[in-house]
Amino acid sequence: MAEIIIQDEAQEIEAALEARGLWQDALRRLARNRPAIGGIAVLAIIALLTLLAPLISPHPFDVIDWDHIGTPPDLAARYFFGTDANGRDLFVRTLYGGRISLLVGIVATSVSLAIGVTWGAIAGYAGGMVDGVMMRIVDILYALPFLFLVILLMVMFGRNIVLIFVALGAVEWLNMARIVRGQTLSLKRREFVEAARAGGVKPLTIVRRHIIPNLLGPVAVYATLTIPHVILLESFLSFLGLGVQEPNTSWGVLISEGARNMEGAPWALLFPASFLAVTLFCFNFVGDGLRDALDPRDR
Amino acid sequence: MSMPLLSVRDLAVHFPVRSGLLARSRVLKAVDGVSFDLHEGETLGIVGESGCGKSTLGRAVLRLLEPASGRILWLGRDLGGLGAAELRRQRRDMQIIFQDPLAALDPRMTLGEIIGEPLRTHEPALGRAAIEERVAAMMRRVGLLAQQINRYPHEFSGGQCQRIGIARAMILGPKLVVCDEPVSALDVSIQAQIVNLLKALQDESGLALLFISHNLSVVRHISHRILVLYLGRIVELGDARTVCAAPRHPYTQALVSAAPIPDPDRERAKRRLVLAGELPSPLDPPSGCAFRTRCPKATELCAAERPVLEDIKTGQRVACHHWRETGQR
Amino acid sequence: MPSTRAIDSAPLLAVEHLDVSFATPDGTVRAVQDVGFSLAAGESLGIVGESGAGKSQVFLAALGLLAANGSAAGSVRFGGDELIGLSRQALDRIRGARIAMIFQDPMTSLNPYLKVAVQLTEVLVVHKGLGGDAARAAAIAMLDRVGISDARQRIDLYPHELSGGMRQRVMIAMALLCDPELLIADEPTTALDVTIQAQILELMAELRLATKTATVLITHDLGVVAGLCDRVAVMYAGRIVETADVRDIFYRPRHPYTRGLLRSMPRIDADAAELTAIPGQPPNPQRLPSGCAFRARCPHRLPVCVTTAPELRPVAGSHVACHWDAPEDAAG
Numbered sequence: 014m015a016e017i018i019i020q021d022e023a024q025e026i027e028a029a030l031e032a033r034g035l036w037q038d039a040l041r042r043l044a045r046n047r048p049a050i051g052g053i054a055v056l057a058i059i060a061l062l063t064l065l066a067p068l069i070s071p072h073p074f075d076v077i078d079w080d081h082i083g084t085p086p087d088l089a090a091r092y093f094f095g096t097d098a099n100g101r102d103l104f105v106r107t108l109y110g111g112r113i114s115l116l117v118g119i120v121a122t123s124v125s126l127a128i129g130v131t132w133g134a135i136a137g138y139a140g141g142m143v144d145g146v147m148m149r150i151v152d153i154l155y156a157l158p159f160l161f162l163v164i165l166l167m168v169m170f171g172r173n174i175v176l177i178f179v180a181l182g183a184v185e186w187l188n189m190a191r192i193v194r195g196q197t198l199s200l201k202r203r204e205f206v207e208a209a210r211a212g213g214v215k216p217l218t219i220v221r222r223h224i225i226p227n228l229l230g231p232v233a234v235y236a237t238l239t240i241p242h243v244i245l246l247e248s249f250l251s252f253l254g255l256g257v258q259e260p261n262t263s264w265g266v267l268i269s270e271g272a273r274n275m276e277g278a279p280w281a282l283l284f285p286a287s288f289l290a291v292t293l294f295c296f297n298f299v300g301d302g303l304r305d306a307l308d309p310r311d312r
Numbered sequence: 313m314s315m316p317l318l319s320v321r322d323l324a325v326h327f328p329v330r331s332g333l334l335a336r337s338r339v340l341k342a343v344d345g346v347s348f349d350l351h352e353g354e355t356l357g358i359v360g361e362s363g364c365g366k367s368t369l370g371r372a373v374l375r376l377l378e379p380a381s382g383r384i385l386w387l388g389r390d391l392g393g394l395g396a397a398e399l400r401r402q403r404r405d406m407q408i409i410f411q412d413p414l415a416a417l418d419p420r421m422t423l424g425e426i427i428g429e430p431l432r433t434h435e436p437a438l439g440r441a442a443i444e445e446r447v448a449a450m451m452r453r454v455g456l457l458a459q460q461i462n463r464y465p466h467e468f469s470g471g472q473c474q475r476i477g478i479a480r481a482m483i484l485g486p487k488l489v490v491c492d493e494p495v496s497a498l499d500v501s502i503q504a505q506i507v508n509l510l511k512a513l514q515d516e517s518g519l520a521l522l523f524i525s526h527n528l529s530v531v532r533h534i535s536h537r538i539l540v541l542y543l544g545r546i547v548e549l550g551d552a553r554t555v556c557a558a559p560r561h562p563y564t565q566a567l568v569s570a571a572p573i574p575d576p577d578r579e580r581a582k583r584r585l586v587l588a589g590e591l592p593s594p595l596d597p598p599s600g601c602a603f604r605t606r607c608p609k610a611t612e613l614c615a616a617e618r619p620v621l622e623d624i625k626t627g628q629r630v631a632c633h634h635w636r637e638t639g640q641r
Numbered sequence: 642m643p644s645t646r647a648i649d650s651a652p653l654l655a656v657e658h659l660d661v662s663f664a665t666p667d668g669t670v671r672a673v674q675d676v677g678f679s680l681a682a683g684e685s686l687g688i689v690g691e692s693g694a695g696k697s698q699v700f701l702a703a704l705g706l707l708a709a710n711g712s713a714a715g716s717v718r719f720g721g722d723e724l725i726g727l728s729r730q731a732l733d734r735i736r737g738a739r740i741a742m743i744f745q746d747p748m749t750s751l752n753p754y755l756k757v758a759v760q761l762t763e764v765l766v767v768h769k770g771l772g773g774d775a776a777r778a779a780a781i782a783m784l785d786r787v788g789i790s791d792a793r794q795r796i797d798l799y800p801h802e803l804s805g806g807m808r809q810r811v812m813i814a815m816a817l818l819c820d821p822e823l824l825i826a827d828e829p830t831t832a833l834d835v836t837i838q839a840q841i842l843e844l845m846a847e848l849r850l851a852t853k854t855a856t857v858l859i860t861h862d863l864g865v866v867a868g869l870c871d872r873v874a875v876m877y878a879g880r881i882v883e884t885a886d887v888r889d890i891f892y893r894p895r896h897p898y899t900r901g902l903l904r905s906m907p908r909i910d911a912d913a914a915e916l917t918a919i920p921g922q923p924p925n926p927q928r929l930p931s932g933c934a935f936r937a938r939c940p941h942r943l944p945v946c947v948t949t950a951p952e953l954r955p956v957a958g959s960h961v962a963c964h965w966d967a968p969e970d971a972a973g
Contacts, residue, residue, distance in 0.1 A: 204415040208480070211376055212430050213403030222429075226420045361834035469922050499691040500861055504905035504918035526835060529864075533907035533916065556909055570839035571909040572864020576887050578910065579868040586843050587836050590804045 039230075042306040049302025052295035059292060063111035070105035075260040077101060083278050094284040097267075098274055106262050107285050113263040114289070117177060117247045118240040124182030125243075126236055129189025130225065136190070137197025138220050148194065155187050159246075163255060172258050177250065181243050192235055196228045230307035237300035241293040248289065264289045315388060316349035317487055317520050318373065323347070323382035325365070325372045325544075329595060340595050342368040344544035345382075347621075352487065355514065355521040357535030357552060359528055359567065363594050365544040366524045367411075370490045373522065374406055375399060387487075404434045407481035411493035413473035417465035424461040427451065427479045434484055450479045454509060471502035475509070482513060490522045495530060507534055528571045532556045540564050543594055543602040546621055550628030560630040562607045563587075601633070609634045651721065652679035653855050654703075654823060659715035659725075661695065661702045661879075670927050672698045672711075674879045677953070682822065683853040687870035687887070689863060689902075693923050695879040696859045700825050704742060705732045720822065738768040741816035745828035747808035751800040758796045761815055768819045783814040788844055806837035813844065817852065827859045842868060863906060867891060875899050878924050878934035880950070885959030895956055895967040897939045933964070941965040 043049055062069065071091040072078070082100040086093060094103035136147035163180045170176050200206060201224070209219050248265025250256040252272075257263050264285045271282030325343040342365040350356050358366045371377045373384060375391055384391040386402065394402065410416040417426055428447045431438055438446075448458040454475040465473055474494060481489050491510065495503040511534060514521060525531050531538060531552070538555045540548040540563065548561040559565045562585075569585040587606045592598055600618050604610040611634070619631045661673035673695040680686050690696045702713035703724050717724040719740065724732070736742075744750045752760060761780035765771045771779065777796075784792035787810040800808055809829060816824055826845070830838040846869055849856060858869055866873055866887070873890040875883045875898065883896040894900045901919040921938040924930060930937065936946040943964050951962045961967075 204410050204412060205418040207376065208408070208410065208416050208477075209418075209429070211374060211403060211408045212433055212480070213400040214429065214433050215400065218433075223418050227418070361836060471922055499923060500863075501691060501902060501905060501919040502922060504907075504916040505920070507907070508916060508918055528835070529907045529909045532909055553912070566836055566839075568909060570835045572838075572842075572862060572868060573908060573910055574863040574867050574891060574903060574906050575908070575910075576867045576891055579864065584839055584843060586840050590806060590837075591834075 039303075039306040043302050046302040046305060048298040049306075052298035052302070055291065056295045056299070059111060059288065059295075060115060063108050063115060066105055066108035066112065070102065070108065072102035072105055074105045074109045074262075075101065083274070083281075085278070085280055095278070095280045097270060097281055098278070103267075103281060103284060107264070107267060107288055110262045110264045110267050110285060111288060111292075113174070113257055113261060114244050114247060114265065115292070117174075117181065117263070118244040120178045121181035121185060121243045121247075122236055122239045124178060125185035125189050125239065126232065128182070129186035130193050130228070130232060132186070133190040133193025133195075134197050134220050134224050134228065137194040138201055138216065138224060140201075144194075148191075151187050151190050159184050163250060167255055172255070174257055174261070177247060177256065181246055184246070185239055185243060189232070189235065189239070193228055193232060196231055197224055200224050200227055231304075234300055234304040234307065237296055237303060241296040244289065244292065314351065316351050316385075317387065318350040318522075319383075319385035320349070320373060321347045321383045321385070323369070323372060323384065324380045325368050325377055326380040338595055341544050341597070342594065343372060343379075344597075346541075346544070346546055347382075348539055348546070348549060350488070350520050350522065352520055353514065353518040354537070355523055355535045357531035357538045358522060358524045358541060359526065359531050359538055360541035361526055361567075361591070363543065363591055364541040365594075366526075366541050367492050368544075369541070370408070370492050370522060370524050374403075374408060374490055376408070401434075404430065404484045405486050406488045406490070407484075407486045408490040408492060409474070409477045409481050409494050412497055413470050413477055414465055414468075416477050417473060419465055422462050422464060423447075423451070423456075423476055426465070426476060427483060430480060430484050446483065447479075450483045453513075454479045454482070455505075469502075470498050471505060474498065474502075474506055478506075478509065478513070482517075485517060486519060488520045488522065490524070492524050493526070494523075496525065496527065503530065510534065528556065528567055540567065543592070543597050545602055545631065546629075547603065547631050548628060549621065550626070554626055554628060558626070560624065560628060560635045561603075561632050562609055563603050601631075609637060653682045653684075653720060654680040654857075655716075655718040656699070656703070657716045657718075659699060659702065659713065659717060661698045661707065661711060661713045663708065664710045664712075665927070667927060671929065672879055672926060673702070676715075676876075676879075676881050678874050678881060678884055680823070680855055680857065682855055684872065685849060685856040685858065685870045687866035687873040688857060688859045688876060689861065689866055689873055690876035691861055691923055693878065693926050694876040695926075696876050697827050700742065700827070700857065700859070704736055704740060704825075705729070706742075734768075737764055737821075738819045739821050740823045740825065741819070741821040742825040742827065743809075743812045743816050743829050745831050747805065747812045747832075748800065750812060751808060753800055756797055756799055757803070757811055761796070761811070761818060764815055764818050779818065780814070783818050784811070787811075787814045787817075787848075788840070789814075804837075805833050806840060809833060809837075809841055810844070813841075813848070817848065817854070820852070821854060823855045823857070825857045825859070828861070829858070830865065831860070831862070838865075845869060863891075863902065875902075878929060879926065880934065880962060881953060881960075882935070882962045883959060884953070889959050893957075893959075895959060895961045896963050897941050897965065898935050900967075901938070901940075939965075 078096065078100045081090065081092060081096045083098050084092060084096050086095045092102055092104065094107060097103050097106065132147060136144045166176055166180050206219060206223055209223055247256060247263060248268060251263050251265030252269040256265055267285035268282060268289065271285060275282050323343055323346045324341065327340040327342055328337045329340050330337040346369060348356065358369060360366050368377060372379050375384070379392065386406065424444065424447050427450060428443045431443050431446060448461060451458050451461065456472065456475055456479065465476065468476070495506050498506065507530060510521065513519065523531060523534055535552045537550060538552045539546055540561065542563050548555060548559065548564045555564060556568055559568050566585045566587045569582060573579045573582070589606045592605055598605050600616050601614040604614040607614070613633050619633050621629045621631045623629050624635065656679070657677045659673055659676040660671065663670045663672060676699055688696045701707050703717040705727065707713060713725050715725060719735070758777060758780060762773065762776035765776040765779055781792045781796055784796060789795055789807060789810050803811065830841050833841065842865060858866065860866060870887050873885060873887050874881050875896065877898050883890065883894070883899050890899060891903065894903055904917040905919055907916060919938050924934050932948050932950055933946040936942045939946070945964050951964050953960045953962045
């Protein structure tokens, strides 16, 4: 009798050879989502272009060409996107700007993830007074005007790219913490968490081993939507003149300069703005796709 | 009689309920003065319908919920007095299996990790190989294939998930396992498998079971003694066969007569004791005896005085003013 | 009293060669295969099976209530009319009026935003063309009939203000309002406490005697069937494996699955030292084995069971789909 059962079970196992974890299932579903795959592809291309900028472009990014101040795209002179008001090649500056913008986006989001997830998970799991205090701190910080903070930091520590990462990360983690806390509250009630408590697992271990891995789904989605938000914030800062310093540039700086000369040299605004817009679209598609892919199957 | 493994005295579990912004918070007495003993190798079945507090009782006994009052003596020590770290250490001997087999397993962990977690918690010195070996042995013992160790819970059926839960609960060789409706969510043909597995494990290791269920037939089969709860109070406690064959409390009698019998002649011939009315709200239990609003034998005494659990000749304990009159079936 | 009804006149409900399948991203799932049975007027039939057996799908298909990706083939004749493939308007006329269905969870079957009165009278207005007052009076009378005290006040409550048992009574009232010829009850007491279940079963038994409505009771609980049904059909993996008079099913079960089920059920009135469980588990409907779906768990399997799915054949008053012959003293 037992052999009959084992035989059939063995067949079942052969029929589904690889262990299908929830991540693999999600990847499969994501692969079927065309806008998301398109978004990933385009983002990959943009990232590649920005990385290879010194190799692709015929002109260095910080050299002024006195013969070509504020000129439109000129294929003969290999100024593919034209030049900016200072005679520098816009194509290469756009790509270098992309480096900074993407870097800021990813690093600041990672910082906000690290702080936000830890903060939110601990507050949510601890509950009671600890939760109350931690979330009130978040509320207070949330109420502080973001710009004020950044200007303060700039004044204290000078204009520094690392500072921008920190400032932006410091703002975004608040939202992340709130979202993570909400997720934790609902996860806390699930039976497998109760089972871990009943097994004598320490609270911090439960948070690390059970809560955080099960949060990563919604967190991943939120992170891909935070990156464009951070890039926009950085652009805003740069627009106000508080962002990266010369000769470094970012899409925000380029857009700011381009906007100033919009009537005379529209290409100076158009190209960096398009790159920014396309990047934002792609992140949003990927975020949407991830959200659909990670939706747990109905059981 | 040797010292009981578990000794519960006057246990009460209360939940504050706030109705409305300005209203005073009322108290839901989910468990209201429950006392019983549990010995090694014994199965105590806890039976009742929704709102009777059986799941709450099961969790309170393990201090997964904090009792409002009462004492829980575990191996002679007061469980309530233990600090957090000491309580966690005691948990290796008292485990629980849940009603929803799939929800009780972390969906992002493999079988091996789930079953091995208690080992990592309580025997941190064990190396990976040793853990894997013990996990594989436990899987074989509960009827799972060892080669499935790297699979994920959602790939398994309900019955198999329950076996995983049992393996996790049993791997440290506990002395007590609380089973919270362990077969209610399973198909009928699988229920018997799990019940048999639990009995076999009990026979092998002498572990005690607290078997919580609303299905009296299953409870009778697996339990040595049965405890019947109604609105958080014990109404009857006694030997399983006796409680089912000759129940003394009117509620128990109704439960027994309501249990469907897979036998057409007997099922149609039996005198069905249909209770009047509905379950009263646990927030506002009737005065005196909580069961009196549905009881065919209720009198004024029942409204005035709450009946105490008394020992009767057959070894049962009944909480009813009129149990003597409810002798016939 | 149970009896073997001779079906001399045309049956009320006749199902033949019914197949129900669902198109899923992972392939076609055959939920019901080649199911056939009949039901006479006033008779009570129990359909027993575990999850995945397909028992609900048979009737959802008959009433045109299948999910969008489901399709049915075969024949379901109700009072002579073919139901499969019937237009929505024609089905609407039959559903609620001549065939009524009640489901397991009354909370999801009743509209939480409408008072009970509205949901009850709607049925009467649509199918019987009654005016508002007449409909309300009839509804109150029916609520009384199904044992809801204070019906005049309770009728104006919302579903969530009633208890589970009450809601199920409302469902039964709603089903009976139009005096249907056939009542299909899909796990009507599964979500209820056992003492409430006893009340509802008592009510259903009483109504059955009074109204003579034919009833189909779909359940996984053999005990419930023992008390209420005249005949029983046992389903496994989308097929009927045994149909018999209720006493034959319990005292002389012939199919190994039926026998296994009965031996694995603990009883409140009897002592069983050991429950004999059926080993293994029900097959995945997306990956049914060849031949007989039960063979992996069957103690009596023969080589032919691997290749050929057994057909329902008559055996001493019952119908059994099995290659093995149960011995005459088939007490299980």
